Amino acid sequence: MKVIEPEEGEVIFDIELDENLQKENLRIAEENKKILREKGIKAVDVMGSVGAGKTSLIERMVERLDVKVAVINGDLTTTIDADRLKTKGVETVQINTGKECHLDANLVRKALSSLDLDSIDLILIENVGNLICPAEFPLGAELRIVVVSAAESPWAVSKHPYIFLDADMVAINKVDVAKLVGSDPTKMKEDVLSFNPSAEVFLTNCVTGEGVDELVNSLKSKLGL
Ligand code: MG
Ligand code: ZN
Numbered sequence: 343m344k345v346i347e348p349e350e351g352e353v354i355f356d357i358e359l360d361e362n363l364q365k366e367n368l369r370i371a372e373e374n375k376k377i378l379r380e381k382g383i384k385a386v387d388v389m390g391s392v393g394a395g396k397t398s399l400i401e402r403m404v405e406r407l408d409v410k411v412a413v414i415n416g417d418l419t420t421t422i423d424a425d426r427l428k429t430k431g432v433e434t435v436q437i438n439t440g441k442e443c444h445l446d447a448n449l450v451r452k453a454l455s456s457l458d459l460d461s462i463d464l465i466l467i468e469n470v471g472n473l474i475c476p477a478e479f480p481l482g483a484e485l486r487i488v489v490v491s492a493a494e495s496p497w498a499v500s501k502h503p504y505i506f507l508d509a510d511m512v513a514i515n516k517v518d519v520a521k522l523v524g525s526d527p528t529k530m531k532e533d534v535l536s537f538n539p540s541a542e543v544f545l546t547n548c549v550t551g552e553g554v555d556e557l558v559n560s561l562k563s564k565l566g567l
Contacts, residue, residue: 370447374482390489392471395515398548409463416445444476477505492520499533
Protein backbone atom coordinates (compact mmCIF):
# COMPACT_ATOMS: atom_id res chain seq x y z
CA MET A 343 0.00 0.00 0.00
CA LYS A 344 1.37 3.38 -1.01
CA VAL A 345 1.21 5.85 1.86
CA ILE A 346 2.06 9.51 1.46
CA GLU A 347 3.55 11.17 4.52
CA PRO A 348 5.33 14.49 4.98
CA GLU A 349 9.12 14.31 5.04
CA GLU A 350 10.95 15.29 8.20
CA GLY A 351 11.02 19.11 8.23
CA GLU A 352 8.66 19.46 5.28
CA VAL A 353 6.58 22.58 5.68
CA ILE A 354 2.88 22.05 5.16
CA PHE A 355 1.61 24.98 7.17
CA ASP A 356 3.75 27.49 8.94
CA ILE A 357 5.13 25.06 11.49
CA GLU A 358 6.97 27.75 13.45
CA LEU A 359 3.79 29.77 13.83
CA ASP A 360 1.99 26.62 14.87
CA GLU A 361 4.59 25.90 17.57
CA ASN A 362 4.40 29.44 18.90
CA LEU A 363 0.63 29.20 18.96
CA GLN A 364 0.77 26.03 21.02
CA LYS A 365 3.35 27.49 23.39
CA GLU A 366 1.19 30.57 23.89
CA ASN A 367 -1.85 28.35 24.43
CA LEU A 368 0.02 26.35 27.06
CA ARG A 369 1.07 29.55 28.84
CA ILE A 370 -2.54 30.77 29.04
CA ALA A 371 -3.73 27.30 30.07
CA GLU A 372 -1.34 27.47 33.05
CA GLU A 373 -2.79 30.89 33.92
CA ASN A 374 -6.32 29.46 33.75
CA LYS A 375 -5.24 26.64 36.04
CA LYS A 376 -3.90 29.18 38.53
CA ILE A 377 -7.10 31.26 38.43
CA LEU A 378 -9.20 28.15 39.00
CA ARG A 379 -6.98 26.88 41.81
CA GLU A 380 -7.14 30.24 43.59
CA LYS A 381 -10.93 30.11 43.47
CA GLY A 382 -11.03 26.45 44.52
CA ILE A 383 -12.75 25.48 41.29
CA LYS A 384 -12.29 22.16 39.50
CA ALA A 385 -12.57 22.13 35.71
CA VAL A 386 -13.08 19.26 33.28
CA ASP A 387 -12.45 19.34 29.52
CA VAL A 388 -14.99 17.12 27.74
CA MET A 389 -13.83 16.23 24.23
CA GLY A 390 -15.17 14.03 21.43
CA SER A 391 -16.73 13.98 17.97
CA VAL A 392 -19.92 15.67 16.90
CA GLY A 393 -22.77 13.45 18.09
CA ALA A 394 -20.68 11.31 20.43
CA GLY A 395 -22.83 12.37 23.39
CA LYS A 396 -20.77 15.09 25.11
CA THR A 397 -23.80 17.24 25.91
CA SER A 398 -25.81 14.21 27.07
CA LEU A 399 -22.99 13.06 29.34
CA ILE A 400 -22.72 16.57 30.82
CA GLU A 401 -26.50 16.55 31.41
CA ARG A 402 -26.26 13.23 33.25
CA MET A 403 -23.31 14.57 35.28
CA VAL A 404 -25.18 17.74 36.25
CA GLU A 405 -28.12 15.61 37.45
CA ARG A 406 -25.81 13.51 39.64
CA LEU A 407 -23.53 16.18 41.11
CA ASP A 408 -24.57 18.12 44.17
CA VAL A 409 -22.04 20.95 43.80
CA LYS A 410 -22.47 24.28 42.02
CA VAL A 411 -21.74 23.57 38.35
CA ALA A 412 -21.23 25.95 35.43
CA VAL A 413 -20.88 24.77 31.84
CA ILE A 414 -18.84 26.35 29.06
CA ASN A 415 -20.01 25.16 25.64
CA GLY A 416 -17.80 25.36 22.58
CA ASP A 417 -19.45 25.32 19.18
CA LEU A 418 -18.79 26.95 15.82
CA THR A 419 -21.90 29.09 15.53
CA THR A 420 -24.87 27.76 17.53
CA THR A 421 -26.06 27.82 21.15
CA ILE A 422 -27.97 24.52 20.85
CA ASP A 423 -26.02 22.68 23.58
CA ALA A 424 -25.81 25.65 25.95
CA ASP A 425 -29.57 26.14 25.59
CA ARG A 426 -30.11 22.46 26.45
CA LEU A 427 -27.93 22.69 29.55
CA LYS A 428 -29.54 25.90 30.73
CA THR A 429 -32.76 23.95 31.22
CA LYS A 430 -30.86 21.86 33.80
CA GLY A 431 -30.55 24.96 35.98
CA VAL A 432 -26.81 25.47 35.58
CA GLU A 433 -25.09 28.64 34.49
CA THR A 434 -23.87 28.31 30.91
CA VAL A 435 -21.50 30.31 28.75
CA GLN A 436 -21.35 29.78 25.01
CA ILE A 437 -18.11 30.14 23.11
CA ASN A 438 -18.64 30.36 19.35
CA THR A 439 -15.35 29.66 17.65
CA GLY A 440 -16.46 30.55 14.10
CA LYS A 441 -14.14 28.51 11.92
CA GLU A 442 -11.94 27.12 14.69
CA CYS A 443 -12.38 23.40 15.23
CA HIS A 444 -11.31 23.39 18.89
CA LEU A 445 -11.46 25.53 22.02
CA ASP A 446 -8.25 27.20 23.12
CA ALA A 447 -7.07 28.46 26.48
CA ASN A 448 -7.56 32.08 25.51
CA LEU A 449 -11.25 31.59 24.67
CA VAL A 450 -11.75 29.71 27.92
CA ARG A 451 -10.08 32.51 29.85
CA LYS A 452 -12.59 34.94 28.30
CA ALA A 453 -15.43 32.63 29.34
CA LEU A 454 -14.03 32.41 32.89
CA SER A 455 -14.04 36.20 33.15
CA SER A 456 -17.75 36.22 32.35
CA LEU A 457 -18.59 33.83 35.22
CA ASP A 458 -19.01 34.62 38.91
CA LEU A 459 -16.17 32.36 40.01
CA ASP A 460 -16.95 32.82 43.71
CA SER A 461 -20.22 30.91 43.34
CA ILE A 462 -18.93 27.92 41.36
CA ASP A 463 -17.38 24.62 42.47
CA LEU A 464 -17.01 22.85 39.13
CA ILE A 465 -16.80 23.94 35.50
CA LEU A 466 -17.58 21.42 32.78
CA ILE A 467 -16.17 22.53 29.44
CA GLU A 468 -17.73 21.01 26.34
CA ASN A 469 -15.13 21.26 23.61
CA VAL A 470 -15.98 21.67 19.92
CA GLY A 471 -17.02 18.33 18.37
CA ASN A 472 -13.73 16.97 17.08
CA LEU A 473 -11.59 13.92 17.91
CA ILE A 474 -8.36 15.41 16.60
CA CYS A 475 -7.01 18.84 17.44
CA PRO A 476 -8.63 19.61 20.85
CA ALA A 477 -5.96 17.19 22.12
CA GLU A 478 -3.27 19.72 21.25
CA PHE A 479 -4.89 22.63 23.05
CA PRO A 480 -4.98 22.16 26.82
CA LEU A 481 -7.42 24.60 28.42
CA GLY A 482 -6.24 24.59 32.03
CA ALA A 483 -8.67 21.90 33.17
CA GLU A 484 -7.34 19.34 35.61
CA LEU A 485 -9.15 16.44 34.03
CA ARG A 486 -9.82 15.47 30.44
CA ILE A 487 -12.66 13.21 29.42
CA VAL A 488 -13.11 11.84 25.91
CA VAL A 489 -16.54 10.70 24.78
CA VAL A 490 -16.50 8.40 21.78
CA SER A 491 -19.59 6.73 20.45
CA ALA A 492 -19.87 3.11 19.43
CA ALA A 493 -22.11 4.43 16.64
CA GLU A 494 -19.32 6.45 15.05
CA SER A 495 -17.24 3.60 13.69
CA PRO A 496 -15.60 0.42 15.01
CA TRP A 497 -12.31 2.29 14.39
CA ALA A 498 -13.28 5.60 16.03
CA VAL A 499 -10.67 4.96 18.75
CA SER A 500 -7.92 3.21 16.81
CA LYS A 501 -7.84 5.97 14.16
CA HIS A 502 -7.52 8.79 16.70
CA PRO A 503 -4.67 7.90 19.08
CA TYR A 504 -3.60 11.38 20.17
CA ILE A 505 -6.77 12.47 21.92
CA PHE A 506 -6.67 9.34 24.10
CA LEU A 507 -3.03 9.71 25.16
CA ASP A 508 -3.83 12.59 27.48
CA ALA A 509 -7.32 11.46 28.60
CA ASP A 510 -7.97 10.69 32.25
CA MET A 511 -11.37 9.15 31.58
CA VAL A 512 -13.05 7.81 28.45
CA ALA A 513 -16.73 7.06 27.86
CA ILE A 514 -17.49 4.58 25.09
CA ASN A 515 -21.04 5.82 24.62
CA LYS A 516 -24.16 4.59 22.80
CA VAL A 517 -23.30 0.97 23.58
CA ASP A 518 -26.93 0.11 22.77
CA VAL A 519 -26.44 0.71 19.05
CA ALA A 520 -23.02 -0.94 18.74
CA LYS A 521 -24.39 -4.17 17.25
CA LEU A 522 -26.42 -2.29 14.63
CA VAL A 523 -23.33 -0.60 13.25
CA GLY A 524 -20.92 -3.52 13.69
CA SER A 525 -18.76 -2.04 16.43
CA ASP A 526 -17.67 -3.71 19.64
CA PRO A 527 -17.45 -1.47 22.73
CA THR A 528 -15.16 -3.93 24.51
CA LYS A 529 -12.72 -3.84 21.59
CA MET A 530 -12.94 -0.02 21.57
CA LYS A 531 -12.07 -0.07 25.27
CA GLU A 532 -9.05 -2.28 24.52
CA ASP A 533 -8.01 0.20 21.81
CA VAL A 534 -8.12 3.06 24.33
CA LEU A 535 -6.05 1.09 26.84
CA SER A 536 -3.50 0.16 24.18
CA PHE A 537 -2.82 3.89 23.70
CA ASN A 538 -3.18 4.87 27.33
CA PRO A 539 -3.17 2.09 29.94
CA SER A 540 -3.90 4.53 32.76
CA ALA A 541 -7.13 5.89 31.25
CA GLU A 542 -10.28 4.88 33.06
CA VAL A 543 -12.75 3.58 30.50
CA PHE A 544 -16.51 3.32 30.95
CA LEU A 545 -19.10 1.76 28.65
CA THR A 546 -22.08 4.10 28.75
CA ASN A 547 -25.51 4.85 27.42
CA CYS A 548 -26.27 8.45 28.27
CA VAL A 549 -29.97 8.04 27.39
CA THR A 550 -30.71 5.17 29.82
CA GLY A 551 -27.94 6.13 32.24
CA GLU A 552 -26.13 2.79 31.92
CA GLY A 553 -22.54 3.11 33.17
CA VAL A 554 -22.99 6.77 34.08
CA ASP A 555 -23.13 6.36 37.88
CA GLU A 556 -19.77 4.58 37.80
CA LEU A 557 -18.26 7.35 35.69
CA VAL A 558 -19.64 10.15 37.86
CA ASN A 559 -18.59 8.42 41.10
CA SER A 560 -15.07 8.11 39.77
CA LEU A 561 -15.11 11.76 38.66
CA LYS A 562 -16.21 12.81 42.14
CA SER A 563 -13.42 10.88 43.81
CA LYS A 564 -10.78 12.08 41.33
CA LEU A 565 -11.81 15.72 41.89
CA GLY A 566 -12.53 15.36 45.62
CA LEU A 567 -16.13 16.52 45.18
MG1 MG B 1 -22.81 18.76 22.23
ZN1 ZN C 1 -8.93 22.56 15.69
